Amino acid sequence: MSSKNSAWVAIIGNPNTGKSTVFNLLTGKRQRVGNYPGVTVEKKIGTFQTEDWEIQLVDLPGAYSLAASSPDERVAVDVLTGHAAGVPAPALVICVVDASNLLRNLFLVKQVADFGLPMVLALNLCDEAASQGITVRHEELTRKLGVPVVPMVAVKGSGMEELRRAVAEGLAARPVLPPMQWPEAVHAATSCLARLLQEAGHKPHSEAELRRAVFDADSAVLVRSGLEKDMRKGMLQESRKHLFAAGLNPLAAEAVLIYGWLGPVVEAVEEKKAVERTPLTEILDRVLTHRFFGLLIFAGTMYVVFQAIYSWARPFMDAIQRGTTWLQHGVESLTTGLPVLQSLLSNGVVAGAGSVVGFLPQILILFFFISLLEDSGYMARAAFLMDKLFSWCGLNGKCFVPLLSSYACAVPGIMSARTIEDPKARLSTILVAPLMSCSARLPVYVLMIGAFVAPVYGPWKAGLLLFAMHFLGLLLALPLAFVFNRLILKTPAQPFLLEMPPYRCPVLRNVLWRMWERGREFLHRAGTIILALSVVIWALLYFPRPAAVAEHVRQEIETREEASGRSAAEIKKELENGESPLGQEFKNSSDAAYIGQSWMGRMGKGVQPLFAPAGFDWKITVGVLASFPAREVIISTLSIIYNLGSEVEGHEASLQERMKSERWEQGPLAGRPVFNIPVVLAVMVFFALCMQCGATLSIMTREAGARWAVLAFVYMTGLAWLGAVLTYQLAGRLFPV
Amino acid sequence: MKPFALSEAQVGQSLKIIDLTGESQSAQRLMALGLLPGTVTEVCGLAPFGDPITLKIHGRPVSLRRKDAACVQVEELVS
Numbered sequence: 001m002s003s004k005n006s007a008w009v010a011i012i013g014n015p016n017t018g019k020s021t022v023f024n025l026l027t028g029k030r031q032r033v034g035n036y037p038g039v040t041v042e043k044k045i046g047t048f049q050t051e052d053w054e055i056q057l058v059d060l061p062g063a064y065s066l067a068a069s070s071p072d073e074r075v076a077v078d079v080l081t082g083h084a085a086g087v088p089a090p091a092l093v094i095c096v097v098d099a100s101n102l103l104r105n106l107f108l109v110k111q112v113a114d115f116g117l118p119m120v121l122a123l124n125l126c127d128e129a130a131s132q133g134i135t136v137r138h139e140e141l142t143r144k145l146g147v148p149v150v151p152m153v154a155v156k157g158s159g160m161e162e163l164r165r166a167v168a169e170g171l172a173a174r175p176v177l178p179p180m181q182w183p184e185a186v187h188a189a190t191s192c193l194a195r196l197l198q199e200a201g202h203k204p205h206s207e208a209e210l211r212r213a214v215f216d217a218d219s220a221v222l223v224r225s226g227l228e229k230d231m232r233k234g235m236l237q238e239s240r241k242h243l244f245a246a247g248l249n250p251l252a253a254e255a256v257l258i259y260g261w262l263g264p265v266v267e268a269v270e271e272k273k274a275v276e277r278t279p280l281t282e283i284l285d286r287v288l289t290h291r292f293f294g295l296l297i298f299a300g301t302m303y304v305v306f307q308a309i310y311s312w313a314r315p316f317m318d319a320i321q322r323g324t325t326w327l328q329h330g331v332e333s334l335t336t337g338l339p340v341l342q343s344l345l346s347n348g349v350v351a352g353a354g355s356v357v358g359f360l361p362q363i364l365i366l367f368f369f370i371s372l373l374e375d376s377g378y379m380a381r382a383a384f385l386m387d388k389l390f391s392w393c394g395l396n397g398k399c400f401v402p403l404l405s406s407y408a409c410a411v412p413g414i415m416s417a418r419t420i421e422d423p424k425a426r427l428s429t430i431l432v433a434p435l436m437s438c439s440a441r442l443p444v445y446v447l448m449i450g451a452f453v454a455p456v457y458g459p460w461k462a463g464l465l466l467f468a469m470h471f472l473g474l475l476l477a478l479p480l481a482f483v484f485n486r487l488i489l490k491t492p493a494q495p496f497l498l499e500m501p502p503y504r505c506p507v508l509r510n511v512l513w514r515m516w517e518r519g520r521e522f523l524h525r526a527g528t529i530i531l532a533l534s535v536v537i538w539a540l541l542y543f544p545r546p547a548a549v550a551e552h553v554r555q556e557i558e559t560r561e562e563a564s565g566r567s568a569a570e571i572k573k574e575l576e577n578g579e580s581p582l583g584q585e586f587k588n589s590s591d592a593a594y595i596g597q598s599w600m601g602r603m604g605k606g607v608q609p610l611f612a613p614a615g616f617d618w619k620i621t622v623g624v625l626a627s628f629p630a631r632e633v634i635i636s637t638l639s640i641i642y643n644l645g646s647e648v649e650g651h652e653a654s655l656q657e658r659m660k661s662e663r664w665e666q667g668p669l670a671g672r673p674v675f676n677i678p679v680v681l682a683v684m685v686f687f688a689l690c691m692q693c694g695a696t697l698s699i700m701t702r703e704a705g706a707r708w709a710v711l712a713f714v715y716m717t718g719l720a721w722l723g724a725v726l727t728y729q730l731a732g733r734l735f736p737v
Numbered sequence: 738m739k740p741f742a743l744s745e746a747q748v749g750q751s752l753k754i755i756d757l758t759g760e761s762q763s764a765q766r767l768m769a770l771g772l773l774p775g776t777v778t779e780v781c782g783l784a785p786f787g788d789p790i791t792l793k794i795h796g797r798p799v800s801l802r803r804k805d806a807a808c809v810q811v812e813e814l815v816s
Binding site: 259 | 789
């Protein structure tokens with residue numbers, strides 16, 4: 001069937017109209033997801049076929065209006081006018097509208113129709129409308145609008161066949177809405193703008209594009225012209241004079257005129273019967289948005305979500321960890337005799353891949369809950385309840401879930417920031433999310449507190465300190481969000497308008513779909529970067545590797561043992577047996593010696609003076625550098641450096657003992673213990689605030705762009721250093737050694 | 738009835754929109770949702786910390802912050 005015609009079709013609609021359901025049902029698994037260049041708006045394209053057509057379907061972001069106040073809306077205008085990279089102007093637009101809220105939904109339809117694009121209306125949620133006593137006479141609506149109207153209940157799949165047919169027919173017949181009769185003043189304004197643009201040497205625009213520019217100061221049409229901001233503003237003021245002269249406020253004109261046109265249309269097609277009983281949504285809202293019970297239920301819900309990602313994911317992560325270890329042993333036994341390849345595959349590739357897959361349980365579980373919260377309509381209520389706590393620093397109520405999730409892990413937390421529509425709030429949330437004390441920091445706290453705080457100050461103070469460590473990030477995050485909003489993100493603030501959709505029962509298929517989509521995306525887009533990082537860090541820790549280092553360690557052990565009266569042959573035999581105490585000692589000591597002179601070790605010694613004001617010796621510094629891919633790596637790195645081997649599990653106590661006995665080798669503190677309370681606190685503060693997480697950096701690059709990931713790394717590292725130094729210096733005065 | 742700013746409205750009040758002022762985006766966005774002069778609306782909810790408020794616009798609840806509601810002039814409808 002190569003004789004099929006191909007066509008591009010766009011699908012658009014208000015939020016909460018079931019647009020994604022329609023998109024997924026039309027295209028099934030034939031979808032590809034990307035980003036529009038330069039903006040963090042998801043570009044989703046799927047394909048489907050009808051008898052005669054091979055259709056590329058572009059999913060446009062949900063919007064109430066085409067007025068370009070956010071990147072989402074700007075992308076919508078770009079796609080509809082054929083200005084989006086890689087997406088030709090659509091031959092037809094499917095507008096998904098909510099039958100229970102026809103008037104408002106038709107506003108966007110009418111704006112889209114202004115571009116003269118052929119259209120099919122998917123009149124969705126007919127069941128919900130019926131339960132509210134609303135019937136839409138769709139045949140009458142078809143007559144009024146001149147385009148096919150397909151009544152649907154997308155979640156039940158009803159109307160899908162009819163929609164497919166209507167799209168196929170629409171591509172041939174090209175039905176359009178009757179053109180809007182714009183007042184003379186609007187024509188005068190657009191021709192004035194056309195003339196000004198022409199004088200500035202720009203190619204002519206369509207009337208519809210010019211109208212968007214006149215009505216809407218931030219319109220993509222003028223921004224695209226590449227003119228200076230002041231120049232654009234001047235042109236706009238000049239052309240808007242025509243509107244003012246006719247008594248039209250340019251900001252209001254479009255809404256007034258379109259709603260004026262729509263009013264009688266909707267009146268003619270909509271039947272409203274009063275419903276006897278109070279709608280379920282209203283009853284639920286009385287409880288769920290109640291100032292006491294609402295907050296209580298919210299806290300309970302969030303507790304469950306948090307527990308799920310924090311605790312329920314644990315067995316799965318442990319299983320993945322065990323699988324990784326098993327695979328490492330397998331790879332090691334396959335590559336005996338090839339030490340470089342063995343270490344590369346085992347400690348670089350397999351360990352890296354294991355850490356990528358290890359994120360999946362948390363991501364899948366979080367998106368399971370986010371889908372439930374969003375599809376049920378509760379997310380909007382949660383945002384409503386929490387908004388006041390966040391509004392002062394430029395965030396909004398929708399930032400709560402991503403920040404809370406980041407307490408378990410910043411990776412799913414940052415991915416879930418997509419639920420925040422306001423681009424500025426989304427970016428600030430992404431930038432501060434890694435400050436939340438994630439579960440990877442816990443082992444570091446436990447190690448330090450367990451060794452140095454609990455034995456001296458007792459369990460009560462140890463617990464308090466652990467709590468304080470978790471609170472520190474949040475304490476800094478909100479003021480920092482405020483600063484980012486003010487200083488760095490210079491786009492205007494978005495008004496926070498939040499529609500409360502009716503409560504709906506989530507459909508399991510959609511929930512699973514969303515989980516699968518996010519999981520696949522993570523593996524696909526962030527996984528490769530994490531893996532590459534893991535290999536790079538492995539190489540820095542492994543090379544250079546001259547045999548002389550191990551030889552030197554062996555000689556030291558031999559000399560010592562011979563001095564205690566053992567025979568050379570006996571010692572040699574024991575050294576060669578990896579299971580014997582001497583063999584173990586040889587392996588661990590040579591690993592430590594190798595790491596000390598590896599590139600990473602040299603870097604650690606080189607930058608140690610930078611960390612000296614925080615009380616870190618070169619070993620801690622190497623641990624800090626080596627934990628760049630993930631914070632918890634510091635524990636196994638320290639363990640290797642302290643001659644204890646890389647297997648820490650079950651040997652925490654010996655690591656803690658070894659740390660307690662560690663003393664400065666040289667310098668002014670020579671002979672004093674490396675770890676005292678100020679150093680321990682400084683290390684914990686450093687790890688609370690630093691960005692030692694390759695996965696977070698790569699997901700941030702994907703979600704916000706490399707520029708912001710770099711900024712986050714720089715500010716967090718700076719903050720961590722400053723925090724560690726201040727802590728060491730202050731605590732040094734409070735706890736004199 | 739004397740017009741007042743929507744940001745001052747109380748829960749349960751029935752209101753008629755008189756005017757949306759200012760160059761603000763909030764006004765333009767609210768109008769896109771159908772909140773135009775002459776529209777009748779009702780304040781149906783208040784968040785626990787007093788902000789945002791929820792309005793019924795053409796039967797559908799939409800919540801907005803008091804700050805953004807300040808650009809809307811309303812008067813109370815007495816039934």
